[in-house]
């Protein structure tokens with residue numbers, strides 16, 4: 298069987314059978330890949346040592362029908378040293394990427410964004426870095442919510458407003474009353490401005506801007522609710538973030 302090479306970022310690692318690891322990663326050229334690293338739990342396994350969350354590796358793999366097999370790997374970049382808070386938000390980025398992407402759908406854009414966002418996670422407030430990444434990831438996945446106009450009546454968004462997960466965006470005060478099926482989250486002007494600012498953020502040169510706590514909490518709450526709605530199940534990393542904060 299012909300092997301292939303790719304640069305990968307590790308998203309998730311699980312133990313598999315007695316001595317192996319099952320790994321989910323996002324690659325530069327092949328998108329999301331699930332593979333088994335046989336023998337990776339043996340103490341002297343090089344792959345076992347290198348397969349760590351968020352590691353960037355040059356990997357050689359054998360293709361399988363659903364799950365590939367690791368032949369070998371080496372470090373492509375120094376392994377990131379993350380503190381607990383950075384890890385928590387890193388896990389959120391990894392979990393959302395894993396849930397929102399499909400195998401066999403390559404996206405170099407997502408790969409480059411993930412790489413830049415992990416670097417930003419170590420330099421800036423992890424909460425903001427994760428929020429900026431997730432907002433952009435939704436765009437790449439084609440499900441970025443509408444926040445410039447009301448999704449119900451198309452009027453430009455002004456002042457106070459709300460957010461509807463199932464309609465995928467901003468709901469104005471007039472249209473809010475037609476909504477009886479779900480309690481809507483607030484999506485005010487400051488939160489929408491922050492959303493816009495983070496969506497346009499240059500990850501290489503993020504600059505300095507001030508963020509109001511209320512707007513950050515509102516944008517974050519909307520994003521988390523929307524992620525859960527889109528992936529149709531709770532995100533484990535959000536529980537972890539709640540536990541440590």
Ligand SMILES: [Zn+2]
Pocket residue numbers: 447448449450451452468469470471472473
């Ligand atoms: Zn409206």
